[in-house]
Amino acid sequence: MHEPGTGPQINPIPPKARGFQGLRAGVVSRTMAGGVDYLLVILTTLGSYVGVVVLLFLFDPRDFHPPTWSFGEFLLLGFAYMFLYLTLSFATTGRTIGARVMGLRVVGRKGKKMRWVPAALRAAFCTAFPIGLFWCAVSRENRSVQDLVLRTSVVHEWPVAHEAPTLLDAELRRPS
Amino acid sequence: MTEGPTTDDAAAADARALVVRRAGPSLPASVEGPVDVALGAAVTVARPVVAVAFVAGRAVEPFVRGAWSLAARPPLVPAEWTPAAFANRLADRGRTLRFAAGADATELTGQTLDLVVPTVVEPVLDRIDLTSLVIARVDLERLVGAVFDTMDLTELVLDRVDLHRVVTAALDSLDLTALVRERVDLASLAEEVVDEIDLPDIIRESSSGVAGEVVDGARLSAVAGDELVNKWIDRFLQRRKARRTQAPGEAAPDPTEPAGEESTDA
Numbered sequence: 001m002h003e004p005g006t007g008p009q010i011n012p013i014p015p016k017a018r019g020f021q022g023l024r025a026g027v028v029s030r031t032m033a034g035g036v037d038y039l040l041v042i043l044t045t046l047g048s049y050v051g052v053v054v055l056l057f058l059f060d061p062r063d064f065h066p067p068t069w070s071f072g073e074f075l076l077l078g079f080a081y082m083f084l085y086l087t088l089s090f091a092t093t094g095r096t097i098g099a100r101v102m103g104l105r106v107v108g109r110k111g112k113k114m115r116w117v118p119a120a121l122r123a124a125f126c127t128a129f130p131i132g133l134f135w136c137a138v139s140r141e142n143r144s145v146q147d148l149v150l151r152t153s154v155v156h157e158w159p160v161a162h163e164a165p166t167l168l169d170a171e172l173r174r175p176s
Numbered sequence: 177m178t179e180g181p182t183t184d185d186a187a188a189a190d191a192r193a194l195v196v197r198r199a200g201p202s203l204p205a206s207v208e209g210p211v212d213v214a215l216g217a218a219v220t221v222a223r224p225v226v227a228v229a230f231v232a233g234r235a236v237e238p239f240v241r242g243a244w245s246l247a248a249r250p251p252l253v254p255a256e257w258t259p260a261a262f263a264n265r266l267a268d269r270g271r272t273l274r275f276a277a278g279a280d281a282t283e284l285t286g287q288t289l290d291l292v293v294p295t296v297v298e299p300v301l302d303r304i305d306l307t308s309l310v311i312a313r314v315d316l317e318r319l320v321g322a323v324f325d326t327m328d329l330t331e332l333v334l335d336r337v338d339l340h341r342v343v344t345a346a347l348d349s350l351d352l353t354a355l356v357r358e359r360v361d362l363a364s365l366a367e368e369v370v371d372e373i374d375l376p377d378i379i380r381e382s383s384s385g386v387a388g389e390v391v392d393g394a395r396l397s398a399v400a401g402d403e404l405v406n407k408w409i410d411r412f413l414q415r416r417k418a419r420r421t422q423a424p425g426e427a428a429p430d431p432t433e434p435a436g437e438e439s440t441d442a
Contacts, residue, residue, distance in 0.1 A: 014392060017399075023421040026402020029395070103395045111424045137405055138413075142421050155423040158395070 012160045017103070020156050027137035029102050030144070030154055034133060036098030041085060045078045079127050086123030091116045095159070103158035109151040122150050 013021060049069060057064045089096040094105045094113050106122070108114045114122065125132070125146045132145030139148070147153055203211065248260035255261055310316075333339075356362075369375075406419060 016396060017392070020399060022423055024423055026399070027405055028401030029398040032394075032398050101391060101394075102398060107423065109424060137409055140415070140417075140419050142402075142406075142419060153423045156399070 013158050017156075017158060021158065023156055024136075024142035025102075025104050025154050025156050026142055027134060029104060029156070030133055030136060033096065033098035033102040033104050034130070036101055037082075037085070037096045040097060041078055041082045044081050045074055048077060048081075049074070082127045083120075083123050086126055087116070087120045090114050090119035090122055099154070100159055103156055104154050105157040107153050107155055111153070111155075114152065118150060118152070122146055122152060125149065 049067075053066050056067065086096060089099070090106050091114055093100075094107060099105060106114065108118060129145065134144070136142045136144045136147070136154075143153065248263070249255075249258045410419070
C-alpha cells in the first residue's frame with residue numbers, strides 16, 4: 001500500500017513527447033521561443049512609451065506634448081527590459097515565457113537551475129548577441145554560442161504541474 | 177442440509193437396527209435351542225434323501241416315459257378312445273373355458289389387488305420407518321446423480337425459478353458495500369484497472385483543453401523542424417555521427433520532480 005504522495009504518479013507529458021525530454025533543443029524550437037520573448041519585450045517597450053505619454057497627459061493636460069523618443073532610446077530600453085527579463089527567468093525557473101510555451105528550459109553546467117551571476121551573464125550575452133542562438137543549428141551538441149561560452153544548455157522539459165495527485169491518494173483520502 | 181456426514185451415518189445405523197429388529201420376531205430362549213437342533217437334524221437327513229431320490233428318478237425316467245406312452249395310446253384301441261385323445265378333449269374344453277373367463281379373471285384380479293394391496297401394504301408401511309429405510313439402504317448419491325444426469329438442471333432452474341426475486345432477496349439480505357470492503361483488495365484492484373486503462377492518458381486528455389492541444393502541437397512541430405534542420409545541416413557538413421543532444425547532469429529529468437538549484441556554475 002502506498003502512502004499518500006508516494007504512489008505512482010501520472011505522467012502528464014504525452015507519450016509522443018516523452019522520448020526527447022531532457023535532450024538539448026534544436027534551432028527551430030529555440031527560435032520560436034525567442035520570437036515569443038522578443039514580441040513580449042517589444043510590446044512592453046511600446047507599452048512603456050504609451051504609459052509615459054498617459055502619465056504626462058494626466059500631470060499637465062493643457063500643456064501636453066507627446067515625448068519624442070529616438071530609435072536608439074527605444075532600443076536601449078528594449079535591451080534593458082530584455083536583460084532584466086532574461087536574468088529573472090534564467091535564475092528563477094530557468095524558463096522565459098517563450099521557453100515555457102515551447103516546453104524548453106535553460107540549465108547550467110550540471111543540468112540544474114542557474115545561479116544569479118551566470119544567469120545575468122547569459123542574459124547579457126543573449127541580449128547583446130542574439131544571433132549567437134543560430135549556432136545551435138550547426139553545433140553537434142545543439143549549443144548556441146552562449147551555451148558554448150557559459151557551458152549552459154537549453155533542453156526540452158515540458159512544464160508540468162507538480163501537484164499532480166498520485167493515483168491512490170483519492171482512495172486513501174476517502175473516509176472509511 | 178445443515179447436518180454433517182457423521183450425523184447422517186449415525187442416523188442410518190439407527191434406522192438399520194430398527195428395521196432388522198422389526199423384520200424377525202425373536203423366539204423365547206427356551207425354544208430356540210430345540211428348534212435349532214431339529215432344523216439341523218432335518219437338514220442333515222434331508223440332503224442324502226433328496227440326492228438318492230434324484231438319482232433314482234433319473235434312473236426310472238425312461239421306463240416311466242415308455243409306460244406312459246403305452247398307456248396313452250394302447251395298441252388295438254381306436255384313436256378317439258385312447259387316453260391321450262381323452263386328455264386332449266379335456267384340454268380343449270379347459271382352454272375354451274379359460275379364454276371365456278379371461279376378462280372376468282383379469283377384472284377379478286384387479287379388484288382383488290385393489291382390496292388386498294392397501295390392506296397389506298398400509299400396515300406394513302405403518303410398521304416400518306420408510307425414510308430411515310431409504311436412507312439406510314439406498315445409495316442416495318448415486319440416485320440423485322442419476323436423476324441429475326437425466327435432466328438439464330440449468331434449464332430447469334431458468335424455467336421454474338423466479339431468479340429476479342431470488343437475487344433481489346439475496347441482495348437485500350447482504351450489505352454488499354461492507355462485503356466488498358471486507359473481501360476485496362480495493363487498492364490492488366484499482367492499480368490493476370489503472371494499468372489496464374492508461375488512466376494518465378485519459379486525465380491528460382480531459383484536463384488539457386483546446387489551447388493545450390494547440391501548444392502541444394506547436395511544440396511537436398517545432399521538434400520535427402529541429403530534426404529536419406539538423407539533418408539538412410549534418411548532410412551539408414557531411415557528418416556521419418549523430419548529434420550528442422543528451423544534456424549534462426540529469427539523463428532524462430523526471431517531469432514530476434522539481435529541479436534543484438545548482439551549487440556551482442560557470
